[in-house]
Amino acid sequence: MTIISKKNIALNSKLVQLSDILQLSDIQPKDIIEENNCYHIKAIITSEFKFCNKCFSNNLSKNGTRVIMYRDIPIHNNPVGIHISFQRYQCKKCHNTIYQDSLSLDTKHLMTKRLVEYIYTKVYQRKFTELALEIGVNEKTIRNVFANNVDIQLKLLDIITPEVLGINEIHLVGNSRCVITNVEQATVIDILKTRNKAILMSYFGHIKKVENIKIVTMGMWQPHFNVISAIIPDAKIVIDKLHVVKMALEAMEKVQKNICKGLTYKERKQLKDNRYLLLTRHYQLTPMDKLTIEDLRMQYPLLGQAYLLKEGFYNIWNHPTKKEAERAYIDWCKQIPIELADYFIPIVNTVENWYKPIFNYFTNSYNNATGEALNELIKIMNRKGRCYSFEVLRSKILLIHGAHKIQALPGFNKNHGTSIQILLNLFELESTPCQL
Numbered sequence: 256m257t258i259i260s261k262k263n264i265a266l267n268s269k270l271v272q273l274s275d276i277l278q279l280s281d282i283q284p285k286d287i288i289e290e291n292n293c294y295h296i297k298a299i300i301t302s303e304f305k306f307c308n309k310c311f312s313n314n315l316s317k318n319g320t321r322v323i324m325y326r327d328i329p330i331h332n333n334p335v336g337i338h339i340s341f342q343r344y345q346c347k348k349c350h351n352t353i354y355q356d357s358l359s360l361d362t363k364h365l366m367t368k369r370l371v372e373y374i375y376t377k378v379y380q381r382k383f384t385e386l387a388l389e390i391g392v393n394e395k396t397i398r399n400v401f402a403n404n405v406d407i408q409l410k411l412l413d414i415i416t417p418e419v420l421g422i423n424e425i426h427l428v429g430n431s432r433c434v435i436t437n438v439e440q441a442t443v444i445d446i447l448k449t450r451n452k453a454i455l456m457s458y459f460g461h462i463k464k465v466e467n468i469k470i471v472t473m474g475m476w477q478p479h480f481n482v483i484s485a486i487i488p489d490a491k492i493v494i495d496k497l498h499v500v501k502m503a504l505e506a507m508e509k510v511q512k513n514i515c516k517g518l519t520y521k522e523r524k525q526l527k528d529n530r531y532l533l534l535t536r537h538y539q540l541t542p543m544d545k546l547t548i549e550d551l552r553m554q555y556p557l558l559g560q561a562y563l564l565k566e567g568f569y570n571i572w573n574h575p576t577k578k579e580a581e582r583a584y585i586d587w588c589k590q591i592p593i594e595l596a597d598y599f600i601p602i603v604n605t606v607e608n609w610y611k612p613i614f615n616y617f618t619n620s621y622n623n624a625t626g627e628a629l630n631e632l633i634k635i636m637n638r639k640g641r642c643y644s645f646e647v648l649r650s651k652i653l654l655i656h657g658a659h660k661i662q663a664l665p666g667f668n669k670n671h672g673t674s675i676q677i678l679l680n681l682f683e684l685e686s687t688p689c690q691l
């Protein structure tokens with residue numbers, strides 16, 4: 256430990272006596288020095304070893320000391336370092352070397368336990384960098400303390416592995432992430448940092464009772480498919496309907512954009528103004544909107560055909576059985592006119608590539624209550640992502656008090672994860688976008 260200037264601060268005269276400054280039961284301050292707006296406190300540990308922790312002999316001899324700096328909560332908004340002198344003992348019987356220890360210290364992070372607690376309560380309101388500056392450590396230290404605490408809290412949550420698990424990709428805080436859901440319970444059970452294969456492998460490699468997962472719903476992302484096929488070979492993979500049908504929506508939009516190229520400004524504007532109507536499902540339109548669509552179809556026959564193909568593709572998913580859906584799909588393929596082949600044949604190719612998991616949708620009945628609500632939640636999370644780091648946002652969602660779906664059973668409770676609907680309600684109650 257090096258202390259350059261010894262300008263004894265106004266602490267003693269102000270409000271605190273040196274002996275009281277730390278208020279830790281087993282650590283006694285001996286001196287205090289201010290240096291570059293940081294407080295350095297020299298201290299000793301008051302508890303002593305009476306027995307060897309290996310052979311329980313009481314024949315111990317003192318054998319020098321070792322000074323280690325532990326960070327503590329700020330005093331007068333200045334960082335604090337406690338330079339603690341640890342007594343070293345040697346057991347005369349077994350020659351074991353032991354050091355004094357203290358109930359007030361977190362040896363893993365070289366901090367007082369109360370500082371760890373302080374970080375954990377402040378980290379939701381403050382940025383990691385701000386907190387690091389206040390405490391006098393680097394950002395990585397804050398991140399480590401936070402991650403460690405979150406892991407402990409998450410283990411305590413003990414979330415039940417679902418039978419129907421959803422892997423949903425989202426773009427959050429600058430990166431593609433995976434939201435893991437319990438599809439039937441409409442809950443979030445985890446959020447993975449990236450969507451890459453290694454992260455997913457690690458997640459499913461550690462999940463409790465992975466064999467309980469019977470169905471996995473996902474988008475058409477080959478690495479996810481490969482991971483699930485390898486780790487849970489008995490689980491049935493179902494491609495999320497929303498991922499499939501949106502291909503038809505995108506194809507129709509491309510047709511519309513291409514038509515726009517040859518139009519006057521006024522005509523282009525008319526088409527753009529009606530974009531929302533074209534994207535909306537036909538059965539959801541008002542009679543007035545339906546008339547507008549009819550007009551557009553007459554004005555732009557190719558767009559009209561693309562519109563019908565979009566609607567037809569969506570309708571495949573209305574069929575109650577796999578057989579009927581497959582038949583509807585074949586009929587749909589036959590309706591693609593040569594002029595629209597460039598736009599819609601890629602859909603046929605994708606469906607052929609993912610045929611089995613796409614049509615698995617029709618042979619597995621599960622209650623998919625998550626889809627729409629999850630999309631809504633993702634939008635809100637994206638707004639929140641501007642205020643929080645990914646780690647904070649993840650832990651907020653997973654650990655948020657009162658939002659867990661708990662099923663009471665005789666003798667124990669089942670925790671199904673964070674309810675998407677309750678999360679949405681809680682987010683709605685927030686007055687400002689950056690509070691939770």
Ligand SMILES: [Zn+2]
Nearest residue numbers: 307310346349
């Ligand atoms: Zn011993």
